[in-house]
Amino acid sequence: MAKSKQPTSPLMPQLRQYVAGTLTPQDQHKVEKEALQNQQVDDTLEGLQAMKKAGVDESAALLDVRRRLQQRISPQKRRLVPYYYASAAAVVMAVGLGWWLVQRQELPESTAKTTAETVLPSVPVPESAPILEENSPTLSAKPKTKTLAQKPVEEQVAAAPPTQEMLEAAPAEGSAASIVAEKKAEEIAAVPAQELATRPAQAKSRVASAPAAALPADTxxxxxxxxxxxxxxxxxxxxxxxxxxxxxxxxxxxxxxxxxxxxxxxxxxxxxxxxxxxxxxxxxxxxxxxxxKAEQNALSEVVVTGDSKRTQKSRSIQNQKTYSDYVRQAIQAFLEKNPQGPRGRVVVEFTVNELGELSDFENKNRANNQLFEEAVRILKQGEKWTPTYKKGKPQSERKRQVFQF
Amino acid sequence: MFLKLFRRKADFSDTDYLSEYRRTGNLTELGELYERHMDMVFAVCFRYLRDEDDAKDAVMQVFEQLIEELKTSEVRNFKSWLHSVTRNHCLMQLRAKRVVVGDEGLFDHEAYETFVVQTPETDATLETQLSDLGDCLQTLAVEQRKSVELFYFQQLCYQQIAEQTGFALTKVKSYLQNGKRNLKLCMEGKQHG
Structure with missing residues (x-):
């Protein structure tokens, strides 16, 4: 669009003065000249004049729009408020949960045991759930041989965090269970396969002897x-x-x-x-x-071939020829529709963005505005463009198209 | 705090606001920037739509358009860009409504940048251009020629021209616009042929 020279273009107060008729003829001339060259100034001026003619109170109208704009902007702030509530609720929940856990640990042994058993089956890993069910009786049975004082705490450790690692360790049910008595639950997960391998027979027999082993350990x-x-x-x-x-x-x-x-x-x-x-x-x-064992006939040398992919230039989806045909037809249609209209060459520069959308049209050769707008219309209506690819990523790029009207 | 806000507002240029908005996506930044130019946008909308409420709606719709477009596109001269966005929006609305607005030159604003702005490269071309200009002036209709001469050579304002020539005040502008366009076409014809 017209390149307005920002510093010299008349400001709104000056335009308002012009409309009010309080400028000197020289200043009036300056404003008029600017309006002839700069469409933005011209439109603004015409708008102000039209408002005066129609008797519109500009400042009242602007006040109203400003209020609407503020309303439009503020919902973003208001939307933040529920987050505060949500985070406050989360904090309360976390504190409550922590308090409950602490309370639970202090509960007598019998209640702790039942809660532990009811918690375990609800673990959301269906595959391993049956294993766990057979696991927990083993766990709860085991500590009975231990001293009573240690019992509840140990059980908490073993039962309360039914973590992923626990579940993975579960297949070695028997051995795991026997280790629980001596080691902390976290260490179960860390027990290497080799160590477990030393006790497979033991593990098996234990599983069989465990009361819950009646359930088929299917996986x-x-x-x-x-x-x-x-x-x-x-x-x-x-x-x-x-x-x-x-x-x-x-x-x-x-x-x-x-x-x-x-x-x-x-x-x-x-x-x-x-x-x-x-x-x-x-x-x-x-x-x-x-x-x-290594394969006898070792693989012969592998030849890797690949096409080097050039950076793909942006262009319309169809090839250049059909696109230029489209442009030519569109120009022809325009000329037929406007036999009296202006003629000439228009060089349009524009941006093809990553999505292939066109924007920022620029009238490069300062061609007739009507033609320029028609050219932009043709571009916008035409085939979608594919963006330029560099290293496989689409990039926005300035492109140029020439129209001969 | 208040002082800081004020200083910030005064110091921020359009481009500062734009880059800030693109960085944060914060609507308040964009809103502040938009408020600076809102009177212009409103005037332009009113110019085309000729209705106060329609113009108000259009101002808000243009803002919605900005929210999306400014996220991606780089804008160098915000004010003139905003003007063309506004204008296109209004024209689209008019086209959708198929309302013909009683303004002669609404759809053929053109030739805003004229030979007057283009500075010739050398003295020789300047001379030929000036003589061409003289020739071309003679080809114009009398009203157009008179208006152009009085406006550009004697630097009079529309009102003075109207008083001197007896043309209607509103006509002077269209004489000037048409005169300028014709002159430009004539000059281009001379340059190429």
Missing amino acids: FTLRGKILDAETREALAGSIIAVMGRNRGTSSANDGTFFLRGVRPNDNVSVGAVGFVPVQITVKDSLLAPVLL
Whole structure:
């Protein structure tokens, strides 16, 4: 649009004076000249004059709009208030919860036990829930052999935080339970697979003997380690998958893995790139280290090919030719509609943003305004543009289009 | 606190407000900036819509438009940008209503930047342009020529021109606009052909 020279363009008070007729002829001339060159000044001036003619009280109207604007802005502030209430409520809840927990710890043993048992099944991990149910009796049964004074506290530690780690440790139910008596609950999660492996038989017998073992332990978490058969090195990133079911994982950097939701007698396949895959039928939650043999016919050299993707230039979705056809047709239509209208060349510069939208149109060759507006209209109506891609990311860019009317 | 607020308002330029708004997305920043130019926006809206309530609504709608557009687009000269946004908004509304406004030159404002603004590069081109200008002036209709001469050469205001020539005051402006346009077309024709 017209480049208004901000410092020299007349300010609102001057325009109001002009409308009121209190300017000297020289100043009137200046304002008029500016209005002829700058459409913004012209529009403002015309508006003020029209208001005077229509008898509109400008200051009252502005006051009204200002009030509406303030209303529009303020809801944002008001919307913040409920957050204060919410955070206050959260604080109250947290304090209340903490107080309740402290109270609970001080409760006599029997009540603590029942609450612990009722809390546990509500843990929102369905797979492991049955395990837990069989687990808790073991836990609560165990401390009875211990001294009474220690009991409630220990039980709290073991039962109250039924964390994720606890659940993962759960498959080694029996051994875990036996450890609970000596160690803190947090340490259960940290018990490495190897240590657990020393007691599988013990664990099994315990599970069987536990009263709640009547419930079928239908899934467990499989743990193990994948090693290279020759070098005994850990194989990171090898794939462990349950055949026929949608379960799988990959080994960590030290070759260890755990895979949840495995059923007894599942076929588990273990594979790694460059090694012969192995299938194992699982019976236990723990696997002896799986040794993978290197494939005899080692992979031949892999040739990686790729197209180098040039930075894609922004253009209309359809190719350039159909777009310029569209432009030509639009210009033709305009010329037919306005046989008396102006003619000439219009160079329009505009921004194609990341979404392919066009904005900030600029009349580069100061062409006739009517033509410029028609050109902008044609651009806006035409095909959507695709933005420029640089390194795969869309970018906004200034583009130029020439119209010959 | 109060003083600080005041100083801040006075010191902030349009671009400061804009970058602040783009950074924070805070509507109060944008609102403060908009209030500075609201009288202009309102006047422009009234110019096109010719109705107080419509103009008020339009001022609010333009603000809504700003909230979205200023988040992304970079605006160098806010005031003139705001003017064109306002104007386009009003024209769109008029087009939607299909109301014809009784103002001769509403849809063909053009040639706002004239030969007067363009400074010629060299003396030689200046001379040819001046002689072209003289020729072109002769081709204009009498009213247009007189108005242009009195306005640009003798620097008179509309009222003085109306008094001297007996033209209606409202006509003087349209004579000037049309005269300027015709002159420009004539000059361009000479330059190219």
